[in-house]
Amino acid sequence: MAVTYDDDEFGLSSADEAEFVALADSVAAKHTNKRKASNGELPPAKKLAIDPKAIALATTALTRDFAMKEFRLKQKQVISWILNGGSAAVVFPTGGGKSLTFQVPAVVFSELDALNDTRHEGNSGLTLVVSPLIALMKDQVDSLVRRGIKAAALDSTKTRDEYLETCRMLRDGELKILYCAPEKLNNEGFVEQMKYVRGGIRLLAVDEAHCISEWGHAFRPDYLKIARFSQEIKAERVICLTATATPRVASDICRSFNIDETEGLFRTSTYRKNLKLLAESGRTKQDLYPKLFGFLRTHPGPSIVYVTLQKQTEFLAADLRSQGFKAKAFHAGMDTSVKTQLQDEFMRYDDLIIVATIAFGMGIDKPNIRNVVHFNIPNSLESYSQEIGRAGRDGKASHCMFYVCGEDLHLREIFARGDLPSKKSVRRLLDDIFDPTMMQLPVGGEIQRNHMSQGKDFDIRSTTLANIYAQLELTHQLLRATTPMYTKYSYKAGSQYTSPSGGVGSDKSQAAQAIRAYGKRASTLYHIDVSAASSALRLPRVDIVKKLNEWSEAGHIELRPGGVMHVYKILRPIRSAEIEKLTTEIYDLMERREQEALARTDQMLELITDRKCFSLALAQHFGDELPGREEECGHCTWCMTHVQVLQEVPPPVEFNMSAFKTVLSKIPDRDDPRLLARIAFGIASPRVTSMKLSKEKIFMSMADHRFMV
Numbered sequence: 001m002a003v004t005y006d007d008d009e010f011g012l013s014s015a016d017e018a019e020f021v022a023l024a025d026s027v028a029a030k031h032t033n034k035r036k037a038s039n040g041e042l043p044p045a046k047k048l049a050i051d052p053k054a055i056a057l058a059t060t061a062l063t064r065d066f067a068m069k070e071f072r073l074k075q076k077q078v079i080s081w082i083l084n085g086g087s088a089a090v091v092f093p094t095g096g097g098k099s100l101t102f103q104v105p106a107v108v109f110s111e112l113d114a115l116n117d118t119r120h121e122g123n124s125g126l127t128l129v130v131s132p133l134i135a136l137m138k139d140q141v142d143s144l145v146r147r148g149i150k151a152a153a154l155d156s157t158k159t160r161d162e163y164l165e166t167c168r169m170l171r172d173g174e175l176k177i178l179y180c181a182p183e184k185l186n187n188e189g190f191v192e193q194m195k196y197v198r199g200g201i202r203l204l205a206v207d208e209a210h211c212i213s214e215w216g217h218a219f220r221p222d223y224l225k226i227a228r229f230s231q232e233i234k235a236e237r238v239i240c241l242t243a244t245a246t247p248r249v250a251s252d253i254c255r256s257f258n259i260d261e262t263e264g265l266f267r268t269s270t271y272r273k274n275l276k277l278l279a280e281s282g283r284t285k286q287d288l289y290p291k292l293f294g295f296l297r298t299h300p301g302p303s304i305v306y307v308t309l310q311k312q313t314e315f316l317a318a319d320l321r322s323q324g325f326k327a328k329a330f331h332a333g334m335d336t337s338v339k340t341q342l343q344d345e346f347m348r349y350d351d352l353i354i355v356a357t358i359a360f361g362m363g364i365d366k367p368n369i370r371n372v373v374h375f376n377i378p379n380s381l382e383s384y385s386q387e388i389g390r391a392g393r394d395g396k397a398s399h400c401m402f403y404v405c406g407e408d409l410h411l412r413e414i415f416a417r418g419d420l421p422s423k424k425s426v427r428r429l430l431d432d433i434f435d436p437t438m439m440q441l442p443v444g445g446e447i448q449r450n451h452m453s454q455g456k457d458f459d460i461r462s463t464t465l466a467n468i469y470a471q472l473e474l475t476h477q478l479l480r481a482t483t484p485m486y487t488k489y490s491y492k493a494g495s496q497y498t499s500p501s502g503g504v505g506s507d508k509s510q511a512a513q514a515i516r517a518y519g520k521r522a523s524t525l526y527h528i529d530v531s532a533a534s535s536a537l538r539l540p541r542v543d544i545v546k547k548l549n550e551w552s553e554a555g556h557i558e559l560r561p562g563g564v565m566h567v568y569k570i571l572r573p574i575r576s577a578e579i580e581k582l583t584t585e586i587y588d589l590m591e592r593r594e595q596e597a598l599a600r601t602d603q604m605l606e607l608i609t610d611r612k613c614f615s616l617a618l619a620q621h622f623g624d625e626l627p628g629r630e631e632e633c634g635h636c637t638w639c640m641t642h643v644q645v646l647q648e649v650p651p652p653v654e655f656n657m658s659a660f661k662t663v664l665s666k667i668p669d670r671d672d673p674r675l676l677a678r679i680a681f682g683i684a685s686p687r688v689t690s691m692k693l694s695k696e697k698i699f700m701s702m703a704d705h706r707f708m709v
């Protein structure tokens with residue numbers, strides 16, 4: 001069984017690559033002069049005195065634009081701090097209303113400017129929101145636009161016309177809020193565009209800000225670049241939002257964005273008194289099925305059951321249906337249309353159980369979810385807290401059940417250990433990045449590297465690879481990612497493509513000729529290597545990409561970009577002798593991350609196996625207490641029974657030499673001991689996949705052993 005990882009649905013955009021560079025240039029040129037002070041620097045952000053007028057405007061906006069009666073939690077404090085010129089970190093629980101803390105200021109800035117006569121119309125600047133989920137961005141933009149607020153998102157789903165309209169609104173200073181994915185910050189054109197946006201970046205909002213912390217459970221290298229981006233675009237102020245931040249992660253966020261930790265950190269209690277945190281253990285997974293069925297029978301209502309693997313969602317949903325429940329599976333591998341339909345159904349019905357991977361839930365704002373069940377061990381206390389936070393938003397009693405079983409530990413260990421390559425792999429990767437040709441290049445020169453093939457060649461997962469590049473970029477300041485390129489495109493051709501007189505046939509431009517000459521047909525698809533065509537014909541590749549996009553938008557072809565080539569600028573020279581040290585530093589850091597990932601499982605288990613109130617333990621993990629400093633919530637499994645939940649771990653097994661010999665007999669390679677251990681334990685990797693081993697009997701044949709043995 002190969003482990004399929006679920007991740008958020010975000011990605012590099014296809015249609016915008018060529019457009020962005022060209023259009024950003026024109027926007028940049030137009031506004032360069034307007035915003036720069038005489039020394040080329042922006043004037044420092046002007047701090048407003050705390051202004052009751054600002055709060056009055058915010059309150060009016062709340063009712064007028066958002067149709068809400070009053071502010072919740074610390075929304076008002078945050079908004080006034082932001083309007084006052086401060087940067088903030090906001091830690092509100094899931095569904096706490098974080099979005100409003102940047103949306104209200106975004107609307108109010110221009111009104112405040114008019115009132116104080118500080119800026120002319122159209123110069124009130126932009127609120128830029130960096131958010132990892134395309135679906136979430138879309139929901140928020142749709143809802144803002146419905147309310148008459150000028151908002152847009154830049155992502156791969158946008159048509160050319162939508163994109164151009166966004167650019168026009170930016171130029172005219174009409175746009176109030178722009179959403180983008182963190183990957184966008186690698187796009188040079190975009191960074192330039194944001195540097196010179198009309199009125200400047202008044203507010204940079206960073207959603208899911210815990211991803212910037214290396215101590216966080218969901219660290220994402222692209223997030224590390226946001227702090228640098230914020231400085232480069234001279235954002236006047238920043239707001240970082242998260243539902244889960246331990247004190248250490250919150251400090252990290254504040255430090256990265258220069259946020260005043262005493263005054264600019266707004267944290268509200270994570271404790272939700274209507275959530276009953278429950279746990280039960282079983283010796284085997286089989287023991288837990290009847291318990292789950294019984295629980296769902298006695299606790300009816302909309303429910304989410306979280307499992308780890310995509311396959312499990314299907315199996316368990318089928319099991320539940322056979323027991324008479326209305327249950328459906330959901331995971332990231334499904335078609336977008338199916339996922340959207342499932343989400344709609346879940347919103348509509350009051351008896352549907354969704355069995356899902358972690359891909360389900362972000363952006364689901366259903367008030368009456370009665371149960372959130374974890375049928376496997378959650379990733380971390382942070383994920384657990386976020387996932388259970390989806391229950392009972394209507395304030396009514398809801399149940400959060402965690403079924404724990406020793407068998408699941410293996411699965412968690414697979415996840416925790418999957419990202420660490422062998423040290424040799426890291427060294428080979430670095431030798432490939434810093435190859436002799438690269439070493440000859442001057443500072444400022446560019447190198448191109450294909451992550452996909454590097455991952456395969458050196459047996460490193462794509463997330464790990466991105467991490468290593470981020471370290472080279474931010475920690476070691478050797479490289480800097482710039483706009484990635486699609487080297488290869490595939491397309492399906494419509495009748496217009498082949499007709500000599502149609503729109504495409506009559507196109508005699510050089511780019512059109514290049515496509516016709518280099519687009520090679522293979523069954524139903526044409527494939528074109530844009531870089532090869534570009535260098536052979538001495539034609540800028542951007543022209544070919546533009547033409548492909550143009551035909552695609554006109555409906556003549558159906559375009560599918562592929563083969564991303566990452567482009568890096570050289571920031572400083574490196575000597576060959578440095579590479580060994582660099583390898584050790586990078587490897588050591590990744591090894592530490594592996595240990596932290598393992599520790600997160602332990603923390604998750606301690607929460608429910610300790611002799612302690614679950615709600616208190618969870619609150620304390622986030623640097624919080626129960627209201628009134630109570631020691632017990634009174635409604636978790638511990639408080640209700642005062643009996644410890646025992647996690648039944650299978651006893652360790654003796655090392656099985658014959659099983660190991662079988663592994664050795666099937667794998668002739670002896671260059672990487674970790675590869676052998678991975679196969680025996682059941683950890684997939686690019687090399688394991690390319691050797692087609694994950695379906696072999698030896699794969700996971702020693703899953704009952706400890707990995708380190």
Ligand SMILES: Nc1ncnc2c1ncn2[C@@H]1O[C@H](COP(=O)(O)OP(=O)(O)OP(=O)(O)O)[C@@H](O)[C@H]1O
Binds near residue numbers: 075098363
């Ligand atoms: N002051 C308020 N009064 C009434 N409803 C509010 C208020 N603030 C926010 N809401 C509503 O609460 C819901 C959750 O808000 P929002 O999506 O901003 O939460 P969030 O903190 O971003 O949650 P998540 O962590 O899940 O992203 C939304 O439906 C929003 O309209």
